[in-house]
Amino acid sequence: MSEAGKKEQAQGVLYIVATPIGNLDDLSSRAVSVLNGVDVVAAEDTRHSGRLLQHLGLHKRLIALHDHNERDRAGSLLQELEAGRSVALISDAGTPLISDPGYVLVREARSRGLKVSPIPGACALVAALSAAGLPTDRFLFVGFLPAKRSGRRAALEQQVRETATLVFYESPHRILDAVSDIAAVFGEEREIVLGRELTKTFETFYSGSVAEVLATLEADPHGTKGEFVVMIHGAEPVTSDDDAGALDVDRLLKLLLPELPVKKVAKLVAELSGRPKNELYQRALELK
Structure with a gap:
């Protein structure tokens, strides 16, 4: 075997493993097999992920990797890979790197010639779009909107003429303010769909004009509970x-x-x- 071949064989694999966004039955058998086989699990929240591994009957070495320590921790995880040990990267829910940590680690792993392998599964934005009834031939994922109203409105104003379906994530304590700002910037008649608590017991979709959805949210006692995916119909193309x-x-x-x-x-x-x-x-x- 060539030296290059020996080096490749000696290196571990970085697996990007999607985990459930709510319903544990959405974890694939392949994901379970990979988690069972790796040497290290890099997790956004080790306590949260520890419960998932415990549910699966797995006992793995857990290393915390989140927004505040990724640059510091990436080096030690890369050393694990270069030493021949495999690592699974998981986030609290869904697919890692989609508004979750992992970019620094994956980019550096690729730059070093290490193998990075995706283990696909649940993803909130894809799940929401698939059931929203909005155009999906083109969509723009914008992640989380800014927390402050001025920043949020400025971000929305940048997208007011975007013709693709817009997708945002939003937290329960900001959802009413966010929808109010969407009404102010996009107009009350723009079509919008909200997905709440996707795959969970109280999964709910709210759809209609921005004004209608805002009124429904305000009237729903559960309207500010759970995580939201916000989807806005794109603007009409300019002729x-x-x-x-x-x-x-x-x-x-x-x-x-x-x-x-x-x-x-x-x-x-x-x-x-x-x-x-x-x-x-x-x-x-x-x-x-």
């Missing part, structure tokens, strides 16, 4: 006629700005053009 209309909007803004406050101008032009008021307010500030 050449729309482009011409956009130029007229700029002209109208320029005519009105010397005469009226920016907020009033944005409101008037929004009523005349049908475009979102927040979008026109930002444009008016740029022109001013």
